[in-house]
Amino acid sequence: MLVGASKNKAKVGGILFDKITKSKCNVIPVNPGYEKIENIKCYSSVEEYSKKIDLLIIATPALTVNSILKSCVKKKIKNVIVISAGFSEVKNNKLQEDIVKTARKGGINLLGPNCFGIYNPFLNLDLTFSSTSPKSGSTAFISQSGALWSYISDLDLGFSGFVSLGNMADLSFNEWVEYFIKDKKTKKIVLYIERLTEGREFIEICKKSKKEISVIKAGQTKKGSDATISHTASIATDYAIYSGAFSQARVKQLESLVEAFGMSSEKILLKNRESVIITNAGGAGALLVDRLVKQNHKVSSPIDILGTATAKDYEKELKKLENKKYKGNIIIILTPQEMSEPENTAKVILESKLKKNIIALFLGDKSITDAKKILEKVGIKVVTKI
Secondary structure, eight states: EEOOOSSSSSHHHHHHHHHTTTTTSSOOOOOTTTTTEETTBBBBTTTTOOOSSSSSEOOOOOGGGGHHHHHHHTTTTOOEEOOOHHHHHHHEEHHHHHHHHHHHTTTTTESSOOOOOOOETTTTOOOBBBOOOOOOEEEEESOOOSSSHHHHHTSSSSEEEEOTOOOOOOSOHHHHHHHHHHHHTTTTEEEEOOOOSHHHHHHHHHHHSSSEEEEEEEEHHHHHHHHHHHOOOOOOOOHHHHHHHHHHOOEEEESSTGGGGOOOOOOOOOOHHHHEEEESSSHHHHHHHHHHHHTTTTEEOOOOHHHOOHHHHHHHHHHHHHHTTTOOOOEEEEEEOOOOOOOHHHHHHHHHGGGEEEEEOOOOSGEEEEHHHHHTTTOOOOOOOO
């Protein structure tokens, strides 16, 4: 069941509805504004539907989420994904506490909020906003940054599954690592971590695994840690503590995300010692900050324009820097999400008065090919893997 389903394919509810209809699963749309969506009956509320629901996805404004969860409790729905943002990541802690209280009272397994969704290739079920649904494989990816999936899924790789944890208000790494350890289709597990909630339990779960577990930790530096706070409200502990925990857990610690998938990250050639980052992927921004700070580079916290960013959003931020007559490097990070506009963003870069200062990180492969050609045609090198 999709609460917040929409006919508008530019909206989250429209994107997710379209993707579920292509899967092996039945979709039950809920939106009081419609009687039907693409000839499928649309319900006005969760409680109006009389049959059993295996999974419910919420893609409505944050203030509506708790009441929808209360309907789930009445309907005895046990599995809920909250895509909606606007909780602890923007300091709405009380709102997040309320939904957790409701979920636990009703015995609901809650994923999210501020979540990018899940992907199960064996059901052809893509509940994410990535522009590419990759082929099936034997690697599971569990990430606190959903937008990193839109980048990694665009590469020619195979997966047994993907889970975006978002704010980890309820379900965390521990439950999902345990799940994929038991999953017969999964041979390897990759984790992108900003913070852990129950470190001791995490160590014990990982120690029991006979499968390879690799981890990439954002927030290894103070600046990188600051970037994770604004991303998923993740206040990272001193990295030395995490590193010790990972050693005890016998997981492989890696410096770059693509390294976990058998690839090499590309060099970023900077012209100045100072940089500003504009990104539609908070996780990618945090990883890049760590990398630059370790190279004694001066970088401010990333300007996160969110996964819904269009070319106009990048243009708006570039105009601000033009007005300030900014002289440092401008690093543009774009991950290919459904709302992204790689080619138009490339054109925005070409039209910028500061284009000589711009370094383009258009992360991915298939979805950014044309944008890469536009930029490289005029001599702007594009980094596609970090």
